[in-house]
Amino acid sequence: MSSAIQVAKTATYLPDLVEVQRASFKWFLEKGLIEELESFSPITDYTGKLELHFIGSEYRLKRPRHDVEEAKRRDATFASQMYVTCRLVNKETGEIKEQEVFIGELPLMTERGTFIINGAERVIVNQIVRSPGVYFKDEQDKNGRKTFNASLIPNRGAWLKFETDKNDLLHVRVDKTRKINAHVLMRAIGLSDNDVLDKLRHPEYYQKSIEAANDEGIASEDQALLELYKKLRPGEPPSVSGGQTLLHSRFFDPKRYDLGRVG
Numbered sequence: 001m002s003s004a005i006q007v008a009k010t011a012t013y014l015p016d017l018v019e020v021q022r023a024s025f026k027w028f029l030e031k032g033l034i035e036e037l038e039s040f041s042p043i044t045d046y047t048g049k050l051e052l053h054f055i056g057s058e059y060r061l062k063r064p065r066h067d068v069e070e071a072k073r074r075d076a077t078f079a080s081q082m083y084v085t086c087r088l089v090n091k092e093t094g095e096i097k098e099q100e101v102f103i104g105e106l107p108l109m110t111e112r113g114t115f116i117i118n119g120a121e122r123v124i125v126n127q128i129v130r131s132p133g134v135y136f137k138d139e140q141d142k143n144g145r146k147t148f149n150a151s152l153i154p155n156r157g158a159w160l161k162f163e164t165d166k167n168d169l170l171h172v173r174v175d176k177t178r179k180i181n182a183h184v185l186m187r188a189i190g191l192s193d194n195d196v197l198d199k200l201r202h203p204e205y206y207q208k209s210i211e212a213a214n215d216e217g218i219a220s221e222d223q224a225l226l227e228l229y230k231k232l233r234p235g236e237p238p239s240v241s242g243g244q245t246l247l248h249s250r251f252f253d254p255k256r257y258d259l260g261r262v263g
Contacts, residue, residue: 196210
C-alpha cells in the first residue's frame, strides 16, 4: 500500500513593518511640531517690554534641495528648510510686527522609514519609557507590613512619589529628594486642611499627616514654603519668596511642567 502526502503551499504576507515609523513622523509634522513650537512661546526679553510669539500652525517646509539618492551621493542630509511666522509685540507701544523667519533644516523621513544624515542612512530606535500618568503600588516592608505608594509622572517636569510609612504618615518625594510630609506640600500650594480632606474618600487616614505637620510647627502657608525650600534646596538660606518662586517653577510654569493629556 502506498500513500501520497500532499503538502499545501500557503503564502503569508508580512505587514508593512515601517508603517509605525511613518505614521509617527506624520503625526509629528501635523501636530507634534506645532505643539513644540507653541510650548515655548512667547519669549519675553529681560525688560518685559518685548514678546516674541511663534505661530506654530503657520510653519512652512520648502522642497528639499536633494532627493534621497542624490543626498547619499553628495554625503548630504535629506532635509527641508523650515520657516515659521513670528510675531514681535511691543507691550509699551502696542506695535506688532509679523515676519516669516528661517528656523533651520528639518531632516525628512524616507519611504523606508529612515533618515539620510550626511549621506548615511539612519534609523530611530524607539525607547520604551513609562507613559505619563499615575501609578499605584503596594509593597511589604521588612516587617511584613503593607505600605502604599503612588508615582505621579508628568509629560515634562519633576516626578512626584507619594508613599506611606510604618506610622501611616503620607510623605512625598520630589524627583527622588528627601521625604517631605505630604501636607507640607499641600499647605505650600495654598490648600487648607478642609480643601484636602473634602476631596478624600477616607479623610481619617490623612489626619495623622496634618497633625504631624502641626507638631513640627508648620501650620501656615509661609512656614510650609520655608520647609519646602529647605528640603529641595538644602544649604541655601530659605525665604518665603524663594519658596514661592521654586514652587512656581517646579509645578506651575507650563514651560517646565506639563501633566500631559492624562493630567
